[in-house]
Amino acid sequence: ETGVTQTPRHLVMGMTNKKSLKCEQHLGHNAMYWYKQSAKKPLELMFVYSLEERVENNSVPSRFSPECPNSSHLFLHLHTLQPEDSALYLCASSQKATSTNEKLFFGSGTQLSVL
Amino acid sequence: AQSVAQPEDQVNVAEGNPLTVKCTYSVSGNPYLFWYVQYPNRGLQFLLKYITGDNLVKGSYGFEAEFNKSQTSFHLKKPSALVSDSALYFCAVRLLSSGSARQLTFGSGTQLTVLP
Numbered sequence: 001e002t003g004v005t006q007t008p009r010h011l012v013m014g015m016t017n018k019k020s021l022k023c024e025q026h027l028g029h030n031a032m033y034w035y036k037q038s039a040k041k042p043l044e045l046m047f048v049y050s051l052e053e054r055v056e057n058n059s060v061p062s063r064f065s066p067e068c069p070n071s072s073h074l075f076l077h078l079h080t081l082q083p084e085d086s087a088l089y090l091c092a093s094s095q096k097a098t099s100t101n102e103k104l105f106f107g108s109g110t111q112l113s114v115l
Numbered sequence: 116a117q118s119v120a121q122p123e124d125q126v127n128v129a130e131g132n133p134l135t136v137k138c139t140y141s142v143s144g145n146p147y148l149f150w151y152v153q154y155p156n157r158g159l160q161f162l163l164k165y166i167t168g169d170n171l172v173k174g175s176y177g178f179e180a181e182f183n184k185s186q187t188s189f190h191l192k193k194p195s196a197l198v199s200d201s202a203l204y205f206c207a208v209r210l211l212s213s214g215s216a217r218q219l220t221f222g223s224g225t226q227l228t229v230l231p
Contacts, residue, residue, distance in 0.1 A: 043221035106158030
């Protein structure tokens with residue numbers, strides 16, 4: 001148990017659906033992240049939320065919309081996804097985003113399949 | 116461009132033999148390097164990190180990594196592999212990105228299989 005919980009573990013959705021991924025951390029951290037993991041590709045950082053700022057990867061399509069209501073919760077809202085968006089979506093947290101030696105704590109991920 | 120590369124998609128090793136998982140990096144300035152491991156159906160777990168100091172870094176589960184500045188490498192090693200070490204291993208480098216946040220950039224991962 002890493003202290004980072006993601007729900008659901010698996011999600012199958014059609015291209016016209018709207019769904020949300022949820023992440024909760026119980027570590028008292030101040031920064032949270034969304035990563036996309038596709039087979040044999042580098043993990044792709046999608047979004048970072050911290051007390052200081054929100055940072056996003058400019059290549060992330062607008063059909064992905066993050067929400068961070070407080071330092072313990074992070075959501076990823078999904079709408080009109082494409083089959084190529086099928087992947088494992090990982091949430092992570094760290095004490096703060098600006099320190100160079102911070103390690104990340106990851107959840108187990110949501111395996112998303114878009115039909 | 117700043118990046119990290121893991122040249123091997125798959126590494127197989129017999130139990131009890133030494134293992135090496137390779138990582139090379141390209142970054143301007145001093146690199147901050149990390150190794151993470153992902154077991155099946157789990158998220159990534161931190162193994163070890165290099166910030167400054169000794170080039171040989173020791174981490175969890177008997178793993179260690181050697182920082183080599185001249186070869187821009189940070190290979191993960193273990194003297195004697197266990198079947199339970201079978202997992203997906205990710206190398207990562209800390210980059211200076213836009214704004215004040217510094218995010219980890221990961222390699223594509225290396226699947227390690229330890230054969231009994």
